[in-house]
Amino acid sequence: MIRILLAEDEPVLARNIARSLERMGAQVTHAPSAAATRAALALGSFDLAIADISLGDGDGIEVLGDVSDKLQGTPVIVMTGEDSVDNRMRAENLPVAAFLTKPFALSRLREIVGALTRMSAQSASPATGPSVVMYSHDTIGLGHMRRNSAIARELVARVPGLSVLMLVGCPAGMVFDPQPGIDYVKLPSLAKLGRGVFQAGSLRIDAETTRAMRARIIEGVLSTIEPDIFLVDHEPAGAMDELRPVLEGLRDKAHVRTVLGLRDILDDPARTRVAWAEGGTDRLISDFYDHVLVYGDQRFFPSVEAYGLEVLKPGAVTECGVVTTVRQQVRPPSPRAPSRIVVSGGGGRDAFPLIEAAINAAETLPNRCRPRLTVVTGPLMDAELRSEALRIGAVAGVEVLERVSDLPALMGEADLLLTMAGYNSINEGLAVGCPIVTVPRLGPSSEQRLRAEALERLGLARYLRREDLRPETLARIMRQTPPRPNPQSLKMDGVRMAARILARMIGEVRHPDRERAHA
Template sequence: MTPRLEDARILMYSHDTFGLGHLRRCREIAHALVAAYRGLSVMIISGTTIAGAFDYRVRVDFVKIPSVIKLRNGEYQSMAQHTSLEDTLEMRRAIIRQTAQSFHPDIFITDKEPMGLHGEIEETLAFLKSQGTHLVLGLRDVMDAPELLGPEWARKDVLRKIETYYDRIWVYGPEGFHDPLAGLIVPEAVTARVRYTGFLRRAIPKMGTPAHRPADGYLLVTTGGGGDGADLFRAVFAAHRHDPGIGRTLAVLGPYLPARERAELLAEAETLPNVETIEFDNRLEELVAGASGVVGMGGYNTFCEILSFDRPALIVPRTQPRLEQAIRAERAAELGLVRMMPAEDTVDPAAFAAALRALPDAPRPSKSRAAAKAGFMALDGQAQIARDVGEWLMAPRQPALRAVQS
């Protein structure tokens, strides 16, 4: 039987300033945890503008904080046109702190950004630590190139703060695939708290098929949130114009694609008989599962979906403002899990068209002997996370803490 945890609570923080990756990862983990333990409830703090566009399981909910967007130059600005970044950050800090005080979580999980956007959760971390809450930092398999991440974290004194606050560091990938802290001088105390969970397996939601899903056999082009995906879509459309026989292609533009570029791409797609475009689908898993091949930029969630549904994939990673996608794509291509094409090569319509034509016949990730031998295809991240959570929440605790505060 599914174990029961009476009134156990987990609070998750997803800063969400660019794309949908952080919220989607938190949501996957939250759903796995409430499925593993009856009585457990999860609250996700999210900054994405479309947090409400996703479906959530019973006992999973979210708190929306004011949205901030990360620009292509790495700077941030408030999504509220007449509100300064400083005022927006102050509101976010207050909501995060008040949510933590009201929700009384047993575990607090931070996604990727150790101190939050501009340090917005440090005060909350200090408060929760004083209450005996388990504090967990969840990192992607790849963060960034060490020559970029190292100076950024040194400037913010991040590693010392991780050692001060966090009890456990989950790396959402298998050991040996990539070390997200490689090249950094990491305190031994931090290294000792690292646990590789394995990749997070994705499954098809138990609900109807999306109305706009074509019959199986299409190429799926996705850039996640789409904020910087216009160039890839333009390259795909140019390849179709060069070679109309590529076959059916479904392009998911993403909710953050700028309006002007969205209008241009929608107009161009109307002239291409084998190209269908949609702006967003909250069940992208089904679209990946039905595709004959996936073309993407190699973000964490897309990569997990490619592995989960065993789809041939062509990755065209971005290299600004971070090298995360390029590092992941290079490692995955080295293992034979995906094919990789630098963005500069896609500007040749003939070369890109040939790559798209060949994609459905490319080897699937499951054919990679090196990845299988290393255990990279286990995709057991949720199970490992659930085991950790169970160990903490089923252990004897001081039951009076929450009762005194309530």
Template sequence: MRLMAICHDSVGIGHLRRTFAIAEQATRTIPSCRVLVLSGSLHAAHFTLPQRVDYVKLPALCKGPDYRYCAKSLGISFADTVAVRSSIITATAASFRPDVLLVDKSPLGVQGENEKAIRLVKDRYPATRTIFGMRDIEDAPDVTIDEWRRNGQYDALARYFDEIWVYGDSRVFDVAEAYQLPESITRKLRYVGYVSKPDCGHEHVDDPSRNGSLRLLVTVGGGTDGFSLLDQFLSDPVARVGERPVETTIVGGPDLPRAQAVQLRQRAAAIEGVTFRDVMPCMMCAYRGVDAVLTMGGYNTMVEVVRTGRRMLVYPRVEPRLEQYIRAKRFALLHLCEALDPNCMTPARLHAAVERLLSRSGPETAWHPNLDGLTNVARRLSRLEATIRDSMAVFV
């Protein structure tokens, strides 16, 4: 079975991490599965690819100060960049001949760059299963509804896709209700559960030098827009909670702008008990090694922290989308985290919130959303592979 995955790639690495996690689980579960990922992310080369997984690098996009897409590094116009990307996507679909086409986040891609490839697959390879995969929350309902109507997303979901996988749990956020999906679309929905990499399997050995200290991890995901949180935290870090000292590790992320990273690293170096790292070799190990996590509201980080059972304080992004803010609020209502409002945050208020977090003894609830997204995706792909195999046997 050949799986072609088109991965959204303009900001951060969350979509790429999720796509590669699906690829790894699929090839581990299905011996016949080959996965080809298409992405413009500059970080694709830093992932360790499992057997039978590869990727095609597209010209990179980013969002400018006005939050509009533009070419990240090629130095040509945005229109020409999209045209090149569309040509590569279409040519790859034609030559790879996927049995399953999995499209991430935006059904038609940036400026409709996916549409030619999807139409080619539907016309030339009618047996191919076309699937749209979406995270739990896109944006505020009114914004998403307006955007999807203007960009023809509703029509694309109804016309081009056989299935729609929601990487979430309807008990946390019901996309059908929130985004007013018509019956022609809701009948294709499958809530597969939250997708996160499984436990890394590394043995955790507690540091003997800890000496009763509390440990805090501060992470901002990829780091593109993490400066505000890190700046406020370093302006008034928590050094002690009661009699217990606090040891803090800050992870700036691979996309934290270089000048900001240099400034923050210098400030952290001057504060006792605070360590600044650009990246960590294993974030799951990092979560397991601390008492609590202060983070932005990115999908992968929040799901992984919930999986590890660590206390979590979320400082969500509110621009250009409210996706992180809504997720933080929904998780907080279910006692999976504490959520902050960045619009009224100050260093002193952040300090107090972190102090409260570290003073607690553990998570407030034993209830978890469905965290079996990878297992359920692989199970669904296995069924599709069996159908493909049976259909091929008819012609033997």
């Protein structure tokens, strides 16, 4: 247990700080005065000292200076209502790690305390805590990174001291809120021109140079961290096969587990199996991956059989269920046409035709029956097209946003969701019980078309073909009573299942004897 000395003469602030730190598992000794601080240091040692400069009967910096021999390198956090140059100069002879100017957020104090205590623990023992590296190549959308992000958040909540480093290729970088224990490394962006054909996304260099840079970064990260688990999303060999040498290097490292995460629908099954056989991807999965996580439900799409994963060794594949952080909700059916419609472009790279048609459709409706329309373009839409969406939205009186902090909450308030058929957008809409009309991407993959067909077959969403995407068609849909999806039969707890499996693997790597005993 971490022992903390808190020298603070304001009783309310001291109580709040102590309670906050005790929730972290710390043992806090409160010294309400300079004299009490001296007495506490005379009686025992501490892992960390937090001291206010003004202690009523003395000066906190002077008190700690007088007993510096008792601190013996113990890190100190100084709190003050006056963060002046003079005060900082007076503290130069103390091991001051941080200055906090009042008022400050307790979350900020906890963050600093956590970092300092981790540093102390690492200096006492060079062993590092558990770690996971996640790879999401992300070219045209955000799906791969969103799945990994959801699993990462669940993992750090399950595994004490876990660090997750995400390798992301998304042009917008890490677009989700940061969280303690999770960070990311940005790989040079790629643009997908066709099936298996890439070019540099932003840099004016050739594709092979981009691949070489990405591969060196990935290799450098893995050789430096040597994680317990390397989780790869969607692309078994990585974009342009950049992971092949990495996976070969990890094969002989018994302390690293390699895991492949696959969404339920990849592409046309027959085409995928042929491509995997011709490119050696099927052998790569069998030879280099310890486990495969399928982020889907057999009742929605038979992924294991469709992509030939049943030939892997017994126990090597787990069907996790749908990966989404949204808690499943049930809403009663609406007896009327939608009054609130959300149009989501997912990442937004190729969503402009849907957004333009939806805005034009709303503009054709009479004011008395026009629904409130909120359009979310997505952060990856080209700036020129986003500007055009904003322009036509302003003319039509439609709210157009680049992104929102909580899209599922917006869906939860809507009577209808118009979206493409991306994995995350669809499953978030299903989870909140929002009626859905899908307009799937035309290609180069068949994934979205197959998802739209499966949704319509199960009565979970209406499928609007791209050739039928016209303002007049959408206007009719906007005036109809929407069907209510019922995804209750689908497994929607994929995040927890995937995190549970990965946490167990970390335990097997870290404590093999104990895990065998529990088996």
